Amino acid sequence: MAKTTYGKRKPWVKNLYSNREYPDNYTDVSFLKDLRTNLHVRLYTFGEAVAGITVLNNQISCITGFLILYHMMLVESVAPTSILVPSCIITGIGYLFYRGSSLSMLLLGEDSKTLVTVLLFGYIFSPMLHTLTQAISTDTIYMTTFFMMLFNLMFSDYGLDVAMVSKAISLNAAIFGAICLASRLSTSYHAFVLLVEAAIFFVLYPIMIAATWHPLCMVPMFIICCTALYNISRPVLYLYACSMLFINFVCPFIFVRQQRHKFNIHGPWDEAIVEENTDKNLDENL
Amino acid sequence: MRICMVSDFFYPSIGGVEEHVYNLSQMLLALGHKVVVLTHAYGDCTGIRHMTHGLKVYYLPIKVCYNQCILPTAVCNVPMLRAVLLREQVDVVHGHSAFSALAHEALMVGALLGLKTVFTDHSLFGFADLSAALTNKLLEITLSMVNHAICVSHIGKENTVLRARVAKHRVSVIPNAVDTALFTPDPAQRPVNGVINIVVASRLVYRKGIDLLAGVIPRFKNTPNVKFIIVGDGPKRDLLEEIREKTNMQDRVEILGAVEHAQVRDVLVRGHIFVNTSLTEAYCMAIVEAASCGLQVVSTSVGGIPEVLPNSLILLAEPDIEAIYSAILVAIDRHRKIAAATSSTANGNIPQETARARRKRLKKSVKSVPAISGPTAATSSQTEPVLCPHRCNELVETLYNWEDVAQRTVKVYDRVLQERAFTLSELIYAVYQCGAWFLAFLVVGHFTLLLLERWRPRSRIEVAFESRRRPS
Numbered sequence: 140m141a142k143t144t145y146g147k148r149k150p151w152v153k154n155l156y157s158n159r160e161y162p163d164n165y166t167d168v169s170f171l172k173d174l175r176t177n178l179h180v181r182l183y184t185f186g187e188a189v190a191g192i193t194v195l196n197n198q199i200s201c202i203t204g205f206l207i208l209y210h211m212m213l214v215e216s217v218a219p220t221s222i223l224v225p226s227c228i229i230t231g232i233g234y235l236f237y238r239g240s241s242l243s244m245l246l247l248g249e250d251s252k253t254l255v256t257v258l259l260f261g262y263i264f265s266p267m268l269h270t271l272t273q274a275i276s277t278d279t280i281y282m283t284t285f286f287m288m289l290f291n292l293m294f295s296d297y298g299l300d301v302a303m304v305s306k307a308i309s310l311n312a313a314i315f316g317a318i319c320l321a322s323r324l325s326t327s328y329h330a331f332v333l334l335v336e337a338a339i340f341f342v343l344y345p346i347m348i349a350a351t352w353h354p355l356c357m358v359p360m361f362i363i364c365c366t367a368l369y370n371i372s373r374p375v376l377y378l379y380a381c382s383m384l385f386i387n388f389v390c391p392f393i394f395v396r397q398q399r400h401k402f403n404i405h406g407p408w409d410e411a412i413v414e415e416n417t418d419k420n421l422d423e424n425l
Numbered sequence: 426m427r428i429c430m431v432s433d434f435f436y437p438s439i440g441g442v443e444e445h446v447y448n449l450s451q452m453l454l455a456l457g458h459k460v461v462v463l464t465h466a467y468g469d470c471t472g473i474r475h476m477t478h479g480l481k482v483y484y485l486p487i488k489v490c491y492n493q494c495i496l497p498t499a500v501c502n503v504p505m506l507r508a509v510l511l512r513e514q515v516d517v518v519h520g521h522s523a524f525s526a527l528a529h530e531a532l533m534v535g536a537l538l539g540l541k542t543v544f545t546d547h548s549l550f551g552f553a554d555l556s557a558a559l560t561n562k563l564l565e566i567t568l569s570m571v572n573h574a575i576c577v578s579h580i581g582k583e584n585t586v587l588r589a590r591v592a593k594h595r596v597s598v599i600p601n602a603v604d605t606a607l608f609t610p611d612p613a614q615r616p617v618n619g620v621i622n623i624v625v626a627s628r629l630v631y632r633k634g635i636d637l638l639a640g641v642i643p644r645f646k647n648t649p650n651v652k653f654i655i656v657g658d659g660p661k662r663d664l665l666e667e668i669r670e671k672t673n674m675q676d677r678v679e680i681l682g683a684v685e686h687a688q689v690r691d692v693l694v695r696g697h698i699f700v701n702t703s704l705t706e707a708y709c710m711a712i713v714e715a716a717s718c719g720l721q722v723v724s725t726s727v728g729g730i731p732e733v734l735p736n737s738l739i740l741l742a743e744p745d746i747e748a749i750y751s752a753i754l755v756a757i758d759r760h761r762k763i764a765a766a767t768s769s770t771a772n773g774n775i776p777q778e779t780a781r782a783r784r785k786r787l788k789k790s791v792k793s794v795p796a797i798s799g800p801t802a803a804t805s806s807q808t809e810p811v812l813c814p815h816r817c818n819e820l821v822e823t824l825y826n827w828e829d830v831a832q833r834t835v836k837v838y839d840r841v842l843q844e845r846a847f848t849l850s851e852l853i854y855a856v857y858q859c860g861a862w863f864l865a866f867l868v869v870g871h872f873t874l875l876l877l878e879r880w881r882p883r884s885r886i887e888v889a890f891e892s893r894r895r896p897s
Binding site: 153407409410414 | 596597
């Protein structure tokens with residue numbers, strides 16, 4: 140195109156059929172004027188990050204607590220009944236607290252049916268579960284338990300809506316870990332108590348947490364775990380405390396620091412977002 | 426000149442890219458250039474085939490990995506690509522589509538062989554998710570080795586410049602086109618009893634906004650003289666069938682399933698209104714084809730769609746059910762208006778004689794500046810009666826034709842042929858700038874080529890026979 144006609148030609152229009160006078164690789168001044176950056180970016184403060192990470196620490200402490208109970212039963216420092224009774228009482232209180240005013244006879248009946256089924260079958264099957272993995276060496280058992288608990292940590296529901304989260308996988312991993320550990324205990328009654336504890340720690344406790352969680356709940360949990368570990372093993376205590384502090388304070392700090400690199404581009408090329416029709420919402424939309 | 430089109434997508438597969446490659450190649454052949462097409466084997470379709478007008482297609486024996494693409498290994502097919510490029514004495518390697526792994530690979534081989542490279546990007550990408558980030562990185566590396574890039578719309582250019590970080594002057598905008606001689610209107614096929622036919626033709630997938638369509642159809646539950654004709658197949662077909670059942674519209678929603686591309690026109694001409702609900706689209710050939718068949722187009726205003734058609738042919742709506750619904754109502758209103766105005770013909774179309782006479786008149790004015798109602802006509806056209814189908818066809822013909830596309834593409838080829846080929850050090854520096862890890866592949870590719878040069882020297886490669894080529 141001749142440069143001399145530059146001032147005379149028609150103004151450039153953003154469509155594909157005019158602009159015959161312009162070369163194909165012409166770039167108009169309006170280029171990228173619809174570009175938007177960081178439209179939906181939310182910057183978190185350090186306080187928010189610290190409060191948010193406590194759900195992960197809570198899960199770690201939950202696993203630690205379960206393993207502490209296992210250790211207490213393994214070394215026979217506590218009788219199984221003296222673990223079972225208090226935890227049942229606490230669970231009962233927790234249940235009343237959770238149901239609150241919505242509690243009715245009907246609901247109580249339903250829930251106690253579930254409870255009786257679980258306890259009955261747990262008790263019947265505990266001798267079998269106790270001997271299920273007895274032939275496997277202790278090292279293998281502990282390693283498997285480690286990985287299972289790791290899976291539990293990875294797939295737990297921390298309130299994020301991502302594909303990784305799977306309540307089924309995390310629960311199954313934890314229960315499998317518990318069954319592995321059960322074989323190391325002395326009697327099948329011990330194994331039964333351990334499985335009940337596993338149900339309390341990995342089924343009921345997360346339900347409770349999802350309903351009522353406050354970041355400050357982490358403090359008593361941390362102290363209880365530390366005290367218990369102090370009596371069991373010093374190195375494990377240090378390990379636990381250090382990783383807790385690292386996760387709770389250093390990680391959020393790094394996260395908040397890295398936030399300044401957030402850079403997101405939006406423009407007309409973005410895919411429009413529409414609500415997808417699923418079996419659930421189809422009827423409402425009609 | 427000798428051009429090699431490379432894309433994973435070619436006939437027998439059907440789609441926008443395939444059509445573009447085929448039509449562009451045909452036009453380049455007509456202009457006297459030599460064109461070969463490189464693609465991977467499609468089942469039985471393997472080896473070398475000759476298509477209409479002597480278009481030579483290499484169906485390379487490479488396994489398909491995912492979504493009609495070959496495994497993106499970057500270096501595994503170097504010997505085969507080198508053999509083809511040298512045998513055909515190619516001057517310009519022209520890759521198509523960012524999804525095509527074969528195109529990326531051939532462009533790298535072309536650049537290493539010192540040939541000129543052009544890349545056409547047919548799609549838009551976001552920046553938010555992981556797969557987009559990976560594809561963008563790959564595209565950035567490929568485009569750093571490419572002489573010139575072509576996009577099909579201005580939005581596409583903005584998108585490509587952003588995600589592949591190419592210089593703006595190295596990206597041209599050359600739209601797709603439609604063969605208006607194949608997509609001619611035929612108002613006699615429309616129903617005569619005052620029913621308005623609404624046609625939808627697309628793959629029935631999420632990206633084409635079928636969920637929006639599923640929300641729009643029930644709104645016409647109580648409008649008895651509106652019929653839907655849906656062409657295409659895909660995972661969302663069940664949804665549309667379910668909607669049809671639940672709203673008791675079995676007699677008014679016709680779901681035809683997949684139809685061969687040649688038969689799409691026969692369906693299109695039965696309709697008055699074409700609805701496109703895509704959620705993202707770089708160019709959207711379907712709306713141009715529909716407009717060429719004389720349908721009033723209603724489309725979501727996403728991506729490059731607002732650039733494609735003048736306001737007299739298209740009604741744009743935001744991508745939500747309410748907006749699309751009201752745009753369709755406006756379109757129906759326009760049709761009803763013309764039906765009331767001309768009571769002489771049943772379909773409300775201007776009689777054939779007038780249309781033909783006008784076509785003659787228009788033929789003369791076509792060569793000069795096409796008269797198009799600009800964006801200023803937008804507000805007034807809302808109440809205007811719809812254009813005569815034949816007039817639509819003529820208008821689209823003035824806007825887009827493959828000859829124009831081919832000529833503009835040849836201009837790009839001429840440009841890159843005048844440029845100096847990249848030297849190896851330039852290539853290495855360019856790749857190092859955008860992703861040093863890819864240097865490993867580049868080095869492997871380079872040494873493979875050196876080895877092949879020893880083993881099968883360039884001078885010993887038999888040159889392909891070229892039959893009666895017109896001088897370019």
